Amino acid sequence: MGGRYIVGVDGSAPSRAALAWAAARAVPEGGPLVLAHVGGGDDESLGGGGARRGPHADAGLLAGLADSLAGSGADISTAPLSGPVPEALAGFARTGDLLVIGTHKTGFIHGRVLGSRSIRIAAAAPCSVAVIPDIDVRRRTGVVLGLADAHAAHTAAAAVEEARRLGAELTVIRSTPHPAGDTARLPALDRLRDDARGFTIRVRETRRPAAEALLDASRDKALLVIGARDSAGQRMIGPVLHDVLLNLNSPVLVVRGPAAASE
DSSP, rough: OOSSSEEEOOHHHHHHHHHHHHHHHHHHOOEEEEEEEEESSOOOOOOOOOOOOOHHHHHHHHHHHHHHTTTSSSSSEEEEEESHHHHHHHHHHOOEEEEEEEEESSSOOSSTTOOOOOHHHHHHHHHHHHHEESSSOTTTEEEEEESSTTTOHHHHHHHHHHHHTTOOOEEEEEESSSTTTGGGGGGHHHHHHHHEEEETTEEEOOOOOHHHHHHHHHSSEEEEEEEOOOTBBBOOOOOOHHHHHHSSSSSSEEESSOOOOOO
């Protein structure tokens, strides 16, 4: 990864899970790891359980977290921000960064729910976003990729990189109303098979709703990779990604970039 790992922290259990996940990646690479805390302008905490703090408490939180990682080998810095959380984090992030946030949303919810923090941040951010639930994933293995369409090469490449990073099997889920066999004709899948030489890749075609199929496939996996594509200059969160972020049962990497898949 060429950019920064930016972790939204607020002292809640989900934000601590996000920090642990990001640190496990940043430390072997030597960072950079940025701890970002947003104070003021928003009544909802990052992880759904942290209390609002004053300026001195904010500074103490950031200093304490940075001290806890001292000596880890990561290039650690802190970023006190202000304003509404999604806008503050999105404004601080740059293309090429990875923004990592925690979430407490792991129940099953149908339909569009306003105010979900992870959805708002994923929609606003100019970079890829990792959404980390407060669950123990240490014994999990495997990466799941939601392959949306023929323009999903960027998302597929990210999934291959993650599978290589973890030394894990990659499972590709293609939800389509078309007859079985159409998946093999996707150019993105052909390129993925070429890139994935040297480790196992499995392709599952299903006629189930896409979000349902992805959540089922990732319930015991280390990571789910799904794409988000800009449309007419606007950052978009489609219905599949929306439902996945509301009901996730594993860490989710939302890949944003050139030719990322629209979900």
